[in-house]
Amino acid sequence: MHPSLPQADVMRIVLCFPVTDSQVARIAETVPDAEVVNAGQSRIDELLPTADIFIGHAKVPVNWDRVLDAGRLRWIQSSAAGLDHCLVPGVIENDSIIVSSASGLFAPQVAEQTFALLFGVIRRAPVFFNARKVRDFSRQPTDDLRGKTVGIVGLGGNGRAIADILSPWDVRVVATDFYPVDRPGAVETLWPADRLNDLLDISDVVILAIPLNENTDGMFDEAVFNRMKRGSYLINVARGRVVRESALVAALRSGRLAGAGLDVTEVEPLPADSPLWDDPKVMISPHIGAQSFRRVSDTVDLACINLKRFVAGQQPYNVVDKRLGFPHPADVYRPCTENPNG
Numbered sequence: 234m235h236p237s238l239p240q241a242d243v244m245r246i247v248l249c250f251p252v253t254d255s256q257v258a259r260i261a262e263t264v265p266d267a268e269v270v271n272a273g274q275s276r277i278d279e280l281l282p283t284a285d286i287f288i289g290h291a292k293v294p295v296n297w298d299r300v301l302d303a304g305r306l307r308w309i310q311s312s313a314a315g316l317d318h319c320l321v322p323g324v325i326e327n328d329s330i331i332v333s334s335a336s337g338l339f340a341p342q343v344a345e346q347t348f349a350l351l352f353g354v355i356r357r358a359p360v361f362f363n364a365r366k367v368r369d370f371s372r373q374p375t376d377d378l379r380g381k382t383v384g385i386v387g388l389g390g391n392g393r394a395i396a397d398i399l400s401p402w403d404v405r406v407v408a409t410d411f412y413p414v415d416r417p418g419a420v421e422t423l424w425p426a427d428r429l430n431d432l433l434d435i436s437d438v439v440i441l442a443i444p445l446n447e448n449t450d451g452m453f454d455e456a457v458f459n460r461m462k463r464g465s466y467l468i469n470v471a472r473g474r475v476v477r478e479s480a481l482v483a484a485l486r487s488g489r490l491a492g493a494g495l496d497v498t499e500v501e502p503l504p505a506d507s508p509l510w511d512d513p514k515v516m517i518s519p520h521i522g523a524q525s526f527r528r529v530s531d532t533v534d535l536a537c538i539n540l541k542r543f544v545a546g547q548q549p550y551n552v553v554d555k556r557l558g559f560p561h562p563a564d565v566y567r568p569c570t571e572n573p574n575g
């Protein structure tokens with residue numbers, strides 16, 4: 234038995250996201266009979282095998298074999314929407330472990346970041362901001378968002394928030410989704426995932442808001458870029474590996490793409506020698522789509538709501554199909570329908 238393992242009848246919740254002491258206390262009050270340990274990144278590898286419930290996102294390597302051998306873990310509540318950090322084969326195959334995501338929890342922030350990148354590349358911010366350094370005041374024409382067709386690939390929490398924020402801008406919005414149900418008013422056409430080509434054929438801007446999984450890894454490759462409209466734009470706020478970066482660089486060089494806004498890259502941080510850094514058609518942010526001063530408290534709200542459900546024998550919100558890595562729309566947490574303090 235692992236030396237830190239407590240009495241088997243005490244439920245142990247191990248946290249690994251940047252919570253304050255008062256937020257830890259709030260989680261502990263939600264489940265008074267449980268023991269709550271804030272491992273942080275420095276102790277997560279050591280303490281994860283002792284957890285019944287893990288809440289967070291380990292950014293350091295975790296020995297998942299040791300966690301699975303300990304046989305204790307029952308539930309992972311990810312503090313990220315993307316589950317590539319914890320959906321390792323052993324977790325996927327283990328029927329005793331459920332995994333729930335933070336799907337959509339950061340959607341308002343991701344939508345705002347999408348907008349920053351979208352307007353940045355369309356209005357040529359990299360060129361003009363660089364002009365500041367070289368004291369160049371020359372005026373050059375820019376592109377316009379107005380009148381364009383925007384295709385959103387993945388209409389989950391983030392995709393929907395992006396569609397909403399786009400709606401006043403005189404654009405036509407189309408989308409694909411794995412579950413093409415419940416089309417929001419801001420979206421003119423919602424196709425199933427296998428109709429991606431229909432979206433590519435008409436979109437002046439393509440926005441990626443899909444999870445990284447075995448179906449989407451490298452999905453935007455040379456063939457897909459060649460299918461996109463000449464002079465279109467790509468915005469990626471999903472995961473870097475959804476895009477083959479060498480194909481993206483080629484598409485920018487050939488003029489197939491007029492620009493790209495990237496919050497995520499194949500390797501993070503983006504290596505210093507990447508040609509993307511110096512391309513004036515590209516705007517890069519360091520994976521901060523979900524970052525805001527509200528992120529941790531919103532995550533604690535979801536964790537507390539889900540802990541109550543779990544101890545009451547109900548399924549937590551956002552439980553995913555572990556092979557797909559995202560929840561069914563019917564299982565998604567909608568903050569407006571739950572009182573976080575209730």
Ligand SMILES: NC(=O)c1ccc[n+]([C@@H]2O[C@H](COP(=O)([O-])OP(=O)(O)OC[C@H]3O[C@@H](n4cnc5c(N)ncnc54)[C@H](O)[C@@H]3O)[C@@H](O)[C@H]2O)c1
Pocket residue numbers: 314315316334335336337338339340343386387388389390391392409410411412425426442443444445448449470471472496497520521522523524558559560
């Ligand atoms: N840039 C950031 O900081 C940031 C923040 C949050 C999430 N993300 C990434 O964005 C992804 C989406 O986040 P979310 O909160 O909207 O998650 P979500 O689970 O609410 O939505 C994902 C949607 O993608 C759809 N989908 C899956 N495969 C698809 C495919 N092949 N084609 C079309 N649609 C497909 C699903 O049906 C689902 O509706 C996450 O998995 C994560 O990797 C990035």
Ligand SMILES: O=C(O)[C@H](O)CO
Pocket residue numbers: 312313314315316335339523
């Ligand atoms: O998936 C997410 O929630 C963001 O990318 C932050 O990890």
